[in-house]
Amino acid sequence: MKYQFLAVEGPIGVGKTTLAKKLASHFNARLLTDTEDSNPYLGSFYKQQNARAFHTQIHFLVSRLEALNNPEIIQTEQPIVADFFIQKDKLFAELTLDHTEWWMYSTISEQLLQNVPRPDLVVYLQAPLAQLIERIERRGYNYERRIDSHYLEELSALYERxxxxxxxxxxxxxxxxINLADSEADVSELCHRIAEFRGGRQFYNPQISG
Structure with missing residues (x-):
């Protein structure tokens, strides 16, 4: 893989971790994964967003920074594939924090992210709202059962913007x-698209491109 640092992004349920694992395997890259279930505030957040929103965001910020600042990650010559793009964390904060919390979070994150490396390529996954809900239900994480569809819709719109x-x-x-979880052909075609990527902004819509 010609990209040293590739990040997979998209809204909840779109398949970031699934694809990141397959890309890391295909390109012999080091996988940097964001384990959401290790965030102790996430369940409470989905139950009542304003109760633990700030704690949830700070925990994600710190844990992702620790992963990116790991000396083994920084010093490796092996390509890296991550299932998160830390610079976009502010989208969740913008949607869930009140004015005071947003100001505090922005101040903290701007300081901490100054020297954090940016990906050479971001792969942004999209899916209709109904499919996001279906995929979330299918994977069956307990802490995600209370995710509100309106929240998902707003989050997807923030990603688009x-x-x-x-x-x-x-x-x-x-x-x-496409089926990133079970179709080797779909994943292989996507890996080919990444290998042939020449920079700028490109779109891959299998329904149209065939």
């Missing part, structure tokens, strides 16, 4: 008609 103005290399994938 954020990446609409994103200027670094970006590959946008419509996952509505």
């Amino acid at each position: 954020y990446f609409h103005t994103y200027c670094d290399p970006l590959l946008i994938i419509n996952t509505a008609d």
Whole structure:
């Protein structure tokens, strides 16, 4: 893989971790995964968002920073595939924090993220709301059972807005008609698209491209 650092992004349930694992295996890259179930505040957050929103965001920020600042990660010559893009964490904060919490979170994150490396390529996964809900239900995480569909819809809209103005290399994938979990052919085609990526902003819509 010609990219030293690739990040997979997209809303909850779109398949970030599933794809990141397959890309890491295909490209012989080191996998940097974000284990959401290790966040002790997440269950309470989904139950009542305003109760633990700030704690949830700070925990994600710190844990992801620790992963990215791991000396083994920084010093390795092996490519890295991550299932998160830490610079976009503010999307969740923007949606869930009140004004005071947002100001505090922004101040903290801006200081901590100053020297954090940015991915050479972001793979942004999209899916319709109904599919996100279906995939979340299928994987059956207890702490996700209380996710509100309106929250998912707003989050997806924030992702769209954020990446609409994103200027670094970006590959946008419509996952509505592909099976990243079980289809080797779909994953192989996506790996080919990544290997052939030439920079800028590109779209891959399997329904259209065939």
